[in-house]
Amino acid sequence: xxxxxxxxxxxxxxxxxxxxxxxxxxxxxxxxxxxxxxxxxxxxxxxxxxxxxxxxxxxxxxxxxxxxxxxxxxxxxxxxxxxxxxxxxxxxxxxxxxxxxxxxxxxxxxxxxxxxxxxxxxxxxxxxxxxxxxxxxxxxxxxxxxxxxxxxxxxxxxxxxxxxxxxxxxxxxxxxxxxxxxxxxxxxxxxxxxxxxxxxxxxxxxxxxxxxxxxxxxxxxxxxxxxxxxxxxxxxxxxxxxxxxxxxxxxxxxxxxxxxxxxxxxxxxxxxxxxxxxxxxxxxxxxxxxxxxxxx
Amino acid sequence: xxxxxxxxxxxxxxxxxxxxxxxxxxxxxxxxxxxxxxxxxxxxxxxxxxxxxxxxxxxxxxxxxxxxxxxxxxxxxxxxxxxxxxxxxxxxxxxxxxxxxxxxxxxxxxxxxxxxxxxxxxxxxxxxxxxxxxxxxxxxxxxxxxxxxxxxxxxxxxxxxxxxxxxxxxxxxxxxxxxxxxxxxxxxxxxxxxxxxxxxxxxxxxxxxxxxxxxxxxxxxxxxxxxxxxxxxxxxxxxxxxxxxxxxxxxxxxxxxxxxxxxxxxxxxxxxxxxxxxxxxxxxxxxxxxxxxxxxxxxxxxxxxxxxxxxxxx
Numbered sequence: 161x162x163x164x165x166x167x168x169x170x171x172x173x174x175x176x177x178x179x180x181x182x183x184x185x186x187x188x189x190x191x192x193x194x195x196x197x198x199x200x201x202x203x204x205x206x207x208x209x210x211x212x213x214x215x216x217x218x219x220x221x222x223x224x225x226x227x228x229x230x231x232x233x234x235x236x237x238x239x240x241x242x243x244x245x246x247x248x249x250x251x252x253x254x255x256x257x258x259x260x261x262x263x264x265x266x267x268x269x270x271x272x273x274x275x276x277x278x279x280x281x282x283x284x285x286x287x288x289x290x291x292x293x294x295x296x297x298x299x300x301x302x303x304x305x306x307x308x309x310x311x312x313x314x315x316x317x318x319x320x321x322x323x324x325x326x327x328x329x330x331x332x333x334x335x336x337x338x339x340x341x342x343x344x345x346x347x348x349x350x351x352x353x354x355x356x357x358x359x360x361x362x363x364x365x366x367x368x369x370x371x372x373x374x375x376x377x378x379x380x381x382x383x384x385x386x387x388x389x390x391x392x393x394x395x396x397x398x399x400x401x402x403x404x405x406x407x408x409x410x411x412x413x414x415x416x417x418x419x420x421x422x423x424x425x426x427x428x429x430x431x432x433x434x435x436x437x438x439x440x441x442x443x444x445x446x447x448x449x450x451x452x453x454x455x456x
Numbered sequence: 457x458x459x460x461x462x463x464x465x466x467x468x469x470x471x472x473x474x475x476x477x478x479x480x481x482x483x484x485x486x487x488x489x490x491x492x493x494x495x496x497x498x499x500x501x502x503x504x505x506x507x508x509x510x511x512x513x514x515x516x517x518x519x520x521x522x523x524x525x526x527x528x529x530x531x532x533x534x535x536x537x538x539x540x541x542x543x544x545x546x547x548x549x550x551x552x553x554x555x556x557x558x559x560x561x562x563x564x565x566x567x568x569x570x571x572x573x574x575x576x577x578x579x580x581x582x583x584x585x586x587x588x589x590x591x592x593x594x595x596x597x598x599x600x601x602x603x604x605x606x607x608x609x610x611x612x613x614x615x616x617x618x619x620x621x622x623x624x625x626x627x628x629x630x631x632x633x634x635x636x637x638x639x640x641x642x643x644x645x646x647x648x649x650x651x652x653x654x655x656x657x658x659x660x661x662x663x664x665x666x667x668x669x670x671x672x673x674x675x676x677x678x679x680x681x682x683x684x685x686x687x688x689x690x691x692x693x694x695x696x697x698x699x700x701x702x703x704x705x706x707x708x709x710x711x712x713x714x715x716x717x718x719x720x721x722x723x724x725x726x727x728x729x730x731x732x733x734x735x736x737x738x739x740x741x742x743x744x745x746x747x748x749x750x751x752x753x754x755x756x757x758x759x760x761x762x763x764x765x766x767x768x769x770x
Contacts, residue, residue, distance in 0.1 A: 293467070297474035300746045300753075304708030308730055309742050313482045389599050393712055396601050397727055416605050416716065419620075423609050430602030438597035445593075 185374075188450040195446020201439035205432075209255040216249035220406045229422040239424035242414060250406040251428045257407040258436060261322050261391035261400070262384040268326025269333050270380055276330075277337025278364055282345065288338075295331040303328050307394055318391075318407075321400040325390045329383050336379055340372035374451040381444035385437045392433045408433045461758050468754050475746045476528070479739055480521050533743070534736035536729075543740035546725065553623060554710050554721035557644060560637055561706065562699070564645030565652055572649075573656030574688050577664060588653060595650025600709050604643040604716035611639060621718040640717045644709045648702055655698045659691040700756035704749055 189195055208215060218236075224244035232239045238247035280291040298306070310324035344350060350367050358366070394400035395409030403410055408429040415426035491507040508514050512523055527534065533543035576588035612620035618639055624632040663669060664687050672682045711723030718724075722741065729737035 293470045293474055296467070296471040296750075297478060297746075300471060300475060300704070300749045301478075301742065302704035302707040302711075302745055302749070304711050305726060305742055305745055308711070308726060309479075309482045309738060385597065392599055393601065396712065397715060399730070412602060412605060416608075419605065419609050420613055423613070426602070426605050426609065430599065430605065433599050433602060434597055437599070438593065441593055441597050 185450045189446055192446040192449060194442045195450070198439045198442025198444075198446060201435060202443055205255050205436050205439070206259060208252055209259045212252045212256060216246070216252045218246035218249040220245060220249040220253040221404045229418065229425075231422075232424055238428045239422065241411075241425050242418055242422065247411075247425060247428055250411060251408070251432055253406040254408040254411060254429060254432065255436070257318055257395070257401045257405065258388050258391055258433065261318060261325065262388040262436075262440070265322040265325035265329065265387045265391070266380050266383050268323065269329040269383065270376070272326070273330040273333025274337045274376065277334040278341055278368065280334065281338035281341025282360065282364060282368065291334065292338075295334050298327065299331045301328070303390065304393060307390060308397065308399060316399045316402060318395075318401045318405075321391055321394045324394070325387050328390070329387065332379060332383060333376070336375060337372055340375060341368050344368050344371045378444055378448040378451060381440060381447055385440035385444065388433065388437050388440065460761050464754060464757050464761075468750050471750055472747060475750070476525060476743065477521075479743050479746070480524060482742075484517060484520070528743075533740040536737050537734050538732050538737075543736050546737060547722070547740055547744055550720065550722045550725045553719060554707075554714070554723060556626070556633075557637065557640055557710055557713065557719065557721060558703075558706050560641035561643075561645035561648060561709075564641050565648035568645070568649040569652035569656055570688075573653040574660055574683065574691075576653070576657045577660030577691075578683055580661065585657075588657065592650040592653045592657075595646045595653070598646070600643050600647055601712040601716050603646065604640065604713060607639050607643060608716070623719045623721075636717070636719075640713045640719060643716070644706065644713045647709055648706060651702055651705075652695055652698060656691060656695050659694045660687060663687045663691045697756055697760070700753050703752060704745075707745055 212220075222245065224240065227236070227240050227244040229242055230236055230240040230244075236246050236248065238251060241247055241250070276291050280288045301309075306328045307321070307324040310320070310327060314320035314323060345368065347367075350363060353363050353367055391400055392407070392409030392412070395407045396413045398410075398413060401407035401410050403414075411429040412426060415422070415429070418425055491504045491513055512520050515523070524534075531544070533547070535542055536546060539546075572588045572591065576585045579585050608620045611617050619636050622636055624636060626633045669682060669687050672686045673679075677686075707723070710721065711727060713719070714721045714723040715727060722745075726738060726741040728734075729741065
């Protein structure tokens with residue numbers, strides 16, 4: 161089977177930690193400047209999203225027909241849009257939709273995918289076969305086509321875009337968890353636990369899941385990056401966040417009609433998507449290196 | 457090897473079946489009554505009744521599904537609820553446009569990824585390597601629809617070098633066609649290039665450590681010959697698989713790229729169909745893409761088994 165390549169994540173923190181379970185990886189993470197920068201940028205965007213009402217100089221939804229499509233100035237550092245709304249304020253508020261969508265859709269994917277992967281890998285047999293075929297089926301839809309079809313079926317909204325992205329990214333977590341379970345399940349200490357009469361639930365909760373945690377965390381971080389792009393893509397197509405709520409994708413959708421008259425409308429929302437996604441990718445890559453015990 | 461091919465093909469069948477179920481389920485849960493939507497402004501009960509009967513909209517859902525499967529088996533994807541054209545014809549008309557876009561962007565991707573990926577591996581740990589890695593990371597992180605908009609802004613609006621949008625068929629002039637496809641192909645190709653670059657770098661690193669490369673060097677062959685003829689060739693094998701798997705990502709990207717550059721392809725067809733609530737067309741497009749993806753990856757696996765006997769023996 162080659163459908164859906166698994167990411168080259170580490171095999172989990174199987175070694176004895178030096179000081180607390182997180183001490184070593186954390187120190188290793190802090191030694192990686194790109195990862196630290198990524199984490200900081202993510203933190204800045206989270207702060208922007210949380211504090212948008214206080215940071216934004218204007219009401220993001222209030223039009224000002226006397227100040228339509230104004231280029232960046234001291235009053236409007238990012239300029240104004242086609243109905244005179246402040247692009248800076250809208251960009252700040254736009255962080256909310258992107259981050260909420262990124263985190264919640266991945267939470268859906270993890271919440272559905274990890275239990276399915278655990279079941280599939282632990283019990284094998286017919287259940288495994290069924291779950292794998294379902295996963296293959298979802299994977300065989302191009303990500304965006306599936307998200308478009310779902311968003312269209314459920315109706316265009318941020319909530320439905322998140323559900324669609326969550327479903328489309330679930331297979332990654334099913335497969336990753338399953339692979340981890342298969343690897344960990346063969347270990348001697350798991351066999352020993354079973355031989356001592358530990359219940360399935362106990363083996364899964366005490367041994368299998370904790371040892372699958374590291375690669376799942378890495379994958380979740382990297383998938384947030386994809387989900388942020390996917391949300392903005394759906395909003396760009398008109399299938400995500402609905403106007404007048406500000407979203408980076410939605411802003412770009414409008415901006416592409418005013419490229420000649422108001423290019424600034426397109427620059428800042430796109431730059432924000434790019435920086436957010438880049439930050440999550442940098443952080444995720446750093447996390448992977450820091451959590452991989454083979455790499456010293 | 458044959459048993460392997462057979463087993464591999466057998467796993468594709470349930471997957472295809474689940475795909476049809478999912479496509480059907482998604483489409484049947486679309487909001488709004490398709491008969492009313494199709495009837496448009498006039499709301500004539502007779503017209504609506506005719507539409508309902510014609511598309512079996514009053515039958516129980518399982519009956520609709522089985523009828524639909526039967527049609528599929530006969531190669532009938534139905535007709536557009538809007539234009540009454542055959543869905544297969546619509547897709548056949550739009551597909552070449554998207555295939556051209558996809559092929560061009562694969563060329564762009566390979567043209568970027570091959571030299572950068574190989575160089576990054578050969579010059580591991582140097583500025584070239586870090587530059588390549590940064591480039592790949594950028595390619596993965598930049599939303600391609602924004603890249604497209606920025607390119608239009610720079611190349612078309614500011615510099616006036618290329619048209620910002622539209623499509624001219626190849627038959628009406630190769631240059632006219634390419635002038636409009638260069639930017640979209642570049643935009644779509646960069647994301648793929650980034651993925652290929654990463655893959656090529658890591659598989660090159662693996663191959664460069666192997667004995668036959670050391671032997672080639674020990675024989676006194678020039679560095680470039682060893683890299684290109686011995687190492688890169690072997691490093692390309694896993695990259696080809698990635699190309700197959702990336703087909704889905706490429707199609708997703710094409711949907712957005714076609715939207716940005718107003719190219720009348722497959723992606724535009726599905727987006728327009730969604731907004732028109734044209735069930736039959738969405739169903740057809742989704743089904744064809746998923747089937748194509750499954751079949752192509754089946755072929756990739758089979759080709760693998762032919763090329764590498766160890767896989768078939770597994």
